[in-house]
Structure formats: structure tokens, C-alpha cells
Amino acid sequence: MDPGLLAPDQPAGPTVVLPVFEGPLDLLLHLVREEKVSIWDIPIAKICEAYQQTLHEMEELDLEVAGEYLVYAAWLLLIKSRMLLPRHEGEEKDPRQELVERLVEYEKVKRAAAELAGLAELRRGVEPVRFAAPLAPAEVELDLEEVDVIALARALREVLERHLREHPPALQLEPIRFSVQEKIVELFELVSRQRSFPLLSHLLTRPDRLESVTLLVAALELVRLRTADAHQREPFAEIYLTPTGAPLPMDVLSDA
Amino acid sequence: MPETKDLAAMVEAVLAVAGEPVTLEALLVVAGEGAERAQLEEAVEAVRRRHEQEGSGVQVESVAGGFRLATRPEHEGALREYLGYRSRARLSQAALETLAIVAYRQPITLPEINFLRAVNSAAVVRTLLERKLVMVAGRKQVVGTPLVYRTSKEFLVHFGLLDLSALPTPEEVEQVAGEGASEP
Numbered sequence: 202m203d204p205g206l207l208a209p210d211q212p213a214g215p216t217v218v219l220p221v222f223e224g225p226l227d228l229l230l231h232l233v234r235e236e237k238v239s240i241w242d243i244p245i246a247k248i249c250e251a252y253q254q255t256l257h258e259m260e261e262l263d264l265e266v267a268g269e270y271l272v273y274a275a276w277l278l279l280i281k282s283r284m285l286l287p288r289h290e291g292e293e294k295d296p297r298q299e300l301v302e303r304l305v306e307y308e309k310v311k312r313a314a315a316e317l318a319g320l321a322e323l324r325r326g327v328e329p330v331r332f333a334a335p336l337a338p339a340e341v342e343l344d345l346e347e348v349d350v351i352a353l354a355r356a357l358r359e360v361l362e363r364h365l366r367e368h369p370p371a372l373q374l375e376p377i378r379f380s381v382q383e384k385i386v387e388l389f390e391l392v393s394r395q396r397s398f399p400l401l402s403h404l405l406t407r408p409d410r411l412e413s414v415t416l417l418v419a420a421l422e423l424v425r426l427r428t429a430d431a432h433q434r435e436p437f438a439e440i441y442l443t444p445t446g447a448p449l450p451m452d453v454l455s456d457a
Numbered sequence: 458m459p460e461t462k463d464l465a466a467m468v469e470a471v472l473a474v475a476g477e478p479v480t481l482e483a484l485l486v487v488a489g490e491g492a493e494r495a496q497l498e499e500a501v502e503a504v505r506r507r508h509e510q511e512g513s514g515v516q517v518e519s520v521a522g523g524f525r526l527a528t529r530p531e532h533e534g535a536l537r538e539y540l541g542y543r544s545r546a547r548l549s550q551a552a553l554e555t556l557a558i559v560a561y562r563q564p565i566t567l568p569e570i571n572f573l574r575a576v577n578s579a580a581v582v583r584t585l586l587e588r589k590l591v592m593v594a595g596r597k598q599v600v601g602t603p604l605v606y607r608t609s610k611e612f613l614v615h616f617g618l619l620d621l622s623a624l625p626t627p628e629e630v631e632q633v634a635g636e637g638a639s640e641p
Contacts, residue, residue, distance in 0.1 A: 223551055224576035269576050303575065310573055312630045313557035314550065320616040321548065326533020327617070330515055330526035331476030 225273035226307040228255060233304070240304055243297055245284050249277040276300070379412050382453060384419035389449050392429050392442045400431070400440040426450060459491055464500035465507075469526075472504070478523030478614065521613035522620055555581045559591050560612070560624060564605035566597050582606065590615060 222228040232251045233240050259266050283296035392398045407413040423429040429442045484497055505517035516529050555578050558570050570578045585591040594607040
């Protein structure tokens with residue numbers, strides 16, 4: 202599998218051709234092959250340098266160098282430093298061992314991927330044969346002679362009933378009896394007059410539920426317009442509205 | 458007992474409308490009383506042979522545990538021309554690698570795939586799931602209970618495999634690679 206070659210489309214500057222890598226392991230395998238060294242005895246200093254050089258080139262090409270590459274760069278440096286430490290024969294394992302194992306495993310994955318690509322290539326143009334068969338079992342056919350007016354009427358009734366089931370009558374909206382603007386003005390006057398207006402008990406004593414709801418919205422509007430402040434000592438306690446002294450905006454008054 | 462010739466014609470008709478692999482068991486049910494397994498196998502072979510001998514544009518293939526009627530690969534160009542379809546999008550290198558890992562190591566979790574490829578493969582796995590080449594096969598009972606992935610029936614069909622044992626063994630893959638198929 203030849204990794205696609207990526208040539209930047211820049212008219213100026215030298216042409217740099219850099220293969221596209223699938224990740225740090227892919228890049229390392231490429232370097233091992235390019236330097237013609239054995240995967241079982243990697244000259245880590247050389248490979249480490251080549252690796253960093255490639256990352257540098259990738260950055261110069263404005264290719265995004267994913268974090269995974271940097272993790273491996275750090276790992277390579279760590280292995281390189283470990284290699285410098287004196288090691289006693291047979292005492293410790295080779296610092297490169299885990300890296301080599303991962304590389305070998307990844308090489309197997311690449312070969313298997315190439316194998317799958319080959320299999321898929323052989324299958325190009327193999328499309329399933331499928332005659333257009335009815336998907337659902339055919340409907341029971343009625344003998345025409347069995348159809349009479351009564352059967353027709355019954356069919357019609359079934360259709361209408363089904364239609365009604367599937368299309369229930371639309372929701373009926375009651376006419377609006379209270380306007381929020383009206384209530385804003387009303388509430389504003391109440392609050393201004395009383396200095397500390399018990400909103401909750403006022404709401405709860407309205408005979409009409411719709412009026413309570415409209416009043417609540419009006420109260421929220423008053424607070425939003427900064428013409429009143431709302432206070433409550435604890436949850437479910439009385440809510441007091443106090444005037445801030447600010448007048449109602451003109452547009453609220455004119456619309457009311 | 459029905460004649461093999463008639464059974465073969467029946468098999469061909471069923472395969473023609475199936476469009477997907479039909480198992481021998483399903484064919485046995487369709488054939489009804491009197492048909493025997495061996496005879497039905499023979500009937501399938503008869504259909505396969507006849508298509509081959511006549512140089513038909515259609516073949517009987519054994520994929521995903523069953524039999525399927527499919528066009529022969531030689532006519533890819535003609536099909537593309539006639540149907541006006543874009544050549545089926547080839548799998549990217551990342552997708553092929555991930556699929557190879559799932560195929561050879563299933564059941565496998567995403568962290569395990571990420572470890573083997575040394576890159577995050579979540580997006581690739583999602584693509585493979587969308588193309589129905591892999592499927593979720595439960596969760597692994599470890600910390601975080603990650604999802605485990607397996608190859609699907611569609612995977613077998615896509616690569617023309619009768620079952621997973623038809624995949625080239627790792628040793629065979631190594632041999633092929635040793636003959637110079639590896640990257641320059």
C-alpha cells in the first residue's frame with residue numbers, strides 16, 4: 202500500500218513531497234524502511250532525529266501535527282536517553298522493546314489492511330441481482346361480483362372513521378378576555394399606591410384562573426421593565442412587589 | 458422426490474428475487490417436502506455451473522453463509538455507465554486499517570483499536586458503522602464498559618467471504634507481504 206503522496210499546491214517555493222501518514226507508528230515504519238535499518242535493532246538516535254525532522258517538515262507545510270505524534274516524539278526521546286544509560290546484560294529489558302512490539306503489531310495491521318483492499322478490488326462491479334419483487338404480500342383481491350352498494354357504503358364509512366381517528370378536531374381556543382398590557386397598568390397602579398403589594402394573595406383570590414395567569418405575566422413584565430421589585434423571604438412565602446419609582450414606559454401605556 | 462433440474466430452476470428464481478445471500482436452510486424450507494439437503498446443494502451447483510458454462514454476466518456466489526446472484530466483476534464499467542453511479546467510494550487507508558483490526562481481533566473495543574493504530578479512530582469506526590461493515594456487539598465488562606465491535610454480514614458480502622474463516626490467515630498475509638507486496 203503506497204500512502205497517497207501529498208504535494209502542496211503552491212506555485213512559489215520548492216516542491217516538497219511528503220507522504221501522508223496514518224499516525225506516529227506509520228511514520229516510524231516509513232523511517233525504519235527509509236533508513237534501511239532492522240526493526241529489531243533500531244538505531245534510536247538516528248530514527249529519533251529523522252522523526253523530529255519529519256514533524257518539522259509537516260509543520261512547515263502547515264499540516265496539522267496531531268497530538269499523537271508529539272506523544273511518540275517524547276517517548277522516542279525517553280528511549281534515547283535510556284539507551285545512554287549503562288545496562289547490564291540480561292538485567293533489564295531493552296528500552297526499545299515495547300516500541301518494537303507496537304511497530305511489529307502495526308505492521309501486521311497494515312498488511313492485513315492491504316489484503317482487505319486487494320479483496321475489495323476483486324469485488325468491484327459485483328452487484329446483487331434483484332428482480333423487482335413485491336415487497337409486501339399482495340392484498341387480498343375481491344371478486345368484483347361481491348361488491349355491491351352496501352359494501353361500498355361500508356367502505357366509505359370505514360374511510361371516514363379512519364380519517365376522523367387520524368385527524369381529530371382542532372384544539373378550540375377561548376377568546377382572550379384579559380390583556381397583559383391592561384393588567385400591567387392595573388398592577389402598576391396598585392403597586393404604586395400600596396408601596397408593598399402582596400402579589401401572591403392577590404393572584405390566589407382572583408375568581409378567574411385566566412386573570413391570575415395574565416396578572417402573573419404582567420407582574421413579571423413590571424419587574425423586567427424595572428418599574429417594580431419582587432421580594433420573597435422563603436419559598437412559597439408571600440411575594441411582595443415594591444415600586445422602584447421608575448415610570449411605566451410610554452409604549453406600554455399607549456398600547457394599553 | 459422433485460427432480461434436480463426443477464429444483465435448480467426454483468433455486469435460481471428465489472435467488473433472483475432475494476438480492477441478498479440465501480442460506481441452504483432457507484432454500485430447504487422453500488423447496489418444501491421431499492427435497493433433501495444434498496440434492497439442494499447439487500441444485501445450487503447446477504445453477505452455478507450453468508451460469509459459468511454459458512458465460513453469463515451473472516454468477517452464483519457463496520458469501521456470508523449463503524448463496525447470492527450477483528453480476529460478474531468484468532462488467533463493472535458497463536454497470537457504471539448504465540446506472541450512472543459513481544464508483545463505490547473506496548475505503549480510506551485509515552478505514553482499511555481499522556477494519557483489518559476489527560476483522561482479525563474481534564470482538565474489540567475502541568481503546569484497543571486506538572492503541573494498535575496509535576491514533577484516535579473514533580471517527581473511522583463511526584464511518585464503518587455507517588457503512589454497516591462493523592456492528593456493535595455489546596459491551597466489554599471492564600472499567601467504563603466500552604462497546605465492543607465485530608464485523609457484520611455486510612462485511613462478508615463486501616469482501617466476498619463465505620464466513621470469517623475465509624479471511625486469509627495472519628500467516629498467509631505475512632507470506633504475501635514477504636513476496637514484495639509491502640510498502641516501498
